[in-house]
Amino acid sequence: MTPSRPRYLRASRAALTVALSLALGALPAFAAEPAAASVAAQRSEDAVGARFKALYTREWKWRQAQFAGGDDEDVQGQPSDKLPKVDPASQAARERYWAQVMEELDAIDKSQLRGEDPVNYEVFRQQIQSLLANQRLRSWEMPFNSDSAFWTNLGFTARRPIRDAEGYRRYLGQLRDIPRYFDEQIANMRAGLDRGYSVPRATLGGRDVSIKEVLDAKLEDNLFYTPFKQMPANLPAAEQARLRAEAARAIDEAVLPAYRKLLAFMREEYMTRARTTLAAEALPDGEALYRAKIREYTTLDLAPAQIHEIGLAEVAKIRAQMDQTIAKTGFKGSFAEFLHYLRTDPKFYPKTGDELLMRASWLAKRVDGQIGELIGLLPRQRFAIKPVPPDLAPFYTAGRGGRDVYLLNTYDLPSRPLFNLAALTLHESAPGHSLQTSLAAEHEGLPDFRRYTYISAYGEGWALYSEKLGIEMNLYDTPYDYFGYLTYQMWRASRLVVDTGVHHLGWSRERAQAFLRDNTALSEHEIQTEVDRYIGWPGQALSYYLGQMSIERSRAKAEQALGRDFDIRAFHDAILALGSVPLPVLEQRVDRFIVESREKAAARQAKAAGADSGKAGAGGGRR
Known part of the structure; x- marks a missing residue:
């Protein structure tokens, strides 16, 4: 901090400034004040920024x-x-x-x-x-x-x-x-x-x-x-x-x-x-613990009862879509009978672990051929597809993706349906976790605490949104594959109900399992391991669907605001460039993206209008 000058010195300097102004016919001294204030403000902002960076x-x-x-x-x-x-x-x-x-x-x-x-x-x-x-x-x-x-x-x-x-x-x-x-x-x-x-x-x-x-x-x-x-x-x-x-x-x-x-x-x-x-x-x-976990994993300050109601509404919406998809398969029977059919018919399940791994690899390569149409900046990092290690597999989720590997669970193959595999692969590898975390790590313009950390609402929200991008990439080849996508959507929406049901409303383990059993095509093994996961990990299951809803809401807002000027690649690049952020920050970035996109569109139109004017002038001279 600069020590302040003695008062008499400040007064003498002010008097000198006035005298010089009058003698030289200059503008009054107060005309310089805005510039001085601007410099002082800039110095203050620089000091605050430096203090924050040091912290x-x-x-x-x-x-x-x-x-x-x-x-x-x-x-x-x-x-x-x-x-x-x-x-x-x-x-x-x-x-x-x-x-x-x-x-x-x-x-x-x-x-x-x-x-x-x-x-x-x-x-x-x-x-x-x-x-x-x-x-x-x-x-x-x-x-x-x-x-x-x-x-x-x-x-x-x-x-x-x-x-x-x-x-x-x-x-x-x-x-x-x-x-x-x-x-x-x-x-x-x-x-x-x-x-x-x-x-x-x-x-x-x-x-x-x-x-x-x-x-x-x-x-x-x-x-x-x-x-x-x-x-x-x-x-x-x-x-x-x-x-x-x-x-x-x-x-x-x-x-x-x-x-x-x-x-x-x-x-x-x-x-x-x-x-x-x-x-x-x-x-x-x-x-207090559960509310803290909700804030940690969702980055939102929502009450458990509010989340529970959101979940029930989304479950009802997805159920209607599932019924429409069942009709397209030609299956005659009830919803429960269709789920039983999916869980028990051998044609829906891999015969070997290698078959499961190879199908996932083929799906990942299909994504590689189309991902450039949806995302502009792609990461240098490549990922491998490997089986979940045997010591983890019995209680591990179906798959998990990181920067360098997509782990696929080949344990208990009768619980690993192929109709879910496209959604799982999109979520865990690209454009999901592997792509998003790699881009964050490679973004040298971000501080390390943003490049190498993970906020669940953003990361899981993006990965779940990536499953929906499979529709735009035509990755769901059959109505069964599309039903697999819907059952994954239903699974995550059901988590809002089950997590709050167990941790706030006092649901039993059996009631939570029954909710997943009645509403999704997950295998019995997955239902048991997933419910145990939610019981032992309060709040984490809430991040997925709430994160996806935030991204979908932001995309719809941008599409409506920009119309024909909406650029899907630029939109995804803007979101992915954030690294991993709270959901309110993501939505604020999309608001800024809308403004920036409008400015770019206006600049293009002005440039085009100038070019057309130049052509018209040149044409008039030739006549």
Whole structure:
């Protein structure tokens, strides 16, 4: 801050300015004030922008350090030879830090931010609010759910390629750190049990299998030995042998004892003491917790009852479309009979895992041939299509996509219908998750906290919207394929009903399963795993359909406003360039897109009119 000048100096300088103005016949001094005010305002805005950038840069660097060595299917932490600290002291420090960041953020005058910073502010604020809310609710005392867990997330690290000796040394350090990491997680889970904060007991059946598989595997087949099976050719043979020997010792001395301890805790303590209720609102501070989860996953401040009613209305709308599609198949019978037919006729199911993978690959290549008609800027990153690893598959969803891989579940093939495959592939690969997350990561104009983080309402909303783009790409070849698309739409609309039904209205597990069974063509296996997923992961299921509704609403608004000037490629590019943002920010961007598109159209018309005028003038001269 510049120290203020003495009052007498300021007064003398003002008098001198007036005298010079009068002597030289210049304009009065106050005429210069607007320019001076403009410069001062610009300096103020620059200072606010610099302060905001310093804040988010510092926090992101700190956040990366906090979770160094962590890994899951969406985010890979910065390299480390240790796993993250998760003990109560570290959790308390995170809460204090993010509370301080929020105070600093509140002190920033958002109205003075310029360029992309107003959007950066909204995205950053949403992230910090969610992080802080989870710390205050002590979500870290429940570090797993029926979909994913801290111990299965370690598998993502084990399956990632390692390219040099330093990478292997870091990985070995992480293996040695597993006992400390598991001990801290067990202590946290025990504290959660003591206050009635746990995963519902009803969803825990068989969840210990993924722990036991690590203990039962021979060294060569052990998940954590995976990086040592095929090592880089540039590593000398002697060093490869030494690293393999170290891995064998680390697995025997650190990994296996830690997993034995975790398995005993889960079987003898957690599974017997876990709560018998299902609803998030039955947890300590349950109503506040569920509303916080709704805000985190939807980026909207909607009441559970309001979301439930939205879901029921959308279910009714989609059901009418399903009835029309059944008529096109020529099937004679009731809706329930048609669903039974889809679930039981072998012609709708792959005979082998390879068949499922190859059909998905063919669909993905068909998308490649058309995607340029819908999206202008495409990512450099390519994705592979692989089966879900066997240790995850029994309780894993049908598929999941990331920047470099689309995981397709080949477990229990009679529960993997081919009529759903087009919608699933569009959602998980391109133009869904793989494309969207790759574009975000490659957008060098965005700060890192927007390039490498994921807001569920945006990401899942885009992926679900991508399923609808399959209609424009003619990906649904038969009425059965189209019914598969509709059953996926119905599945996500039903989530609004089921999630709020369980966590707010007190639905039983059986009632939630029955709702999916009666309204979708999902297999029985999928119905059971999905309902357990919603029970153990409150609020996450709400992000999909609400996100899609926001994008569809924004597109309809732009199409109506722009008419013939609407450009679908430019519209998608504008949305995808955001990275991952709260839904209100997305809708504000579309409002700006409409204005920009009108300005471009007006400029084109003016240019064309000028060209026509020039031609007319030239023609008159020739006559």
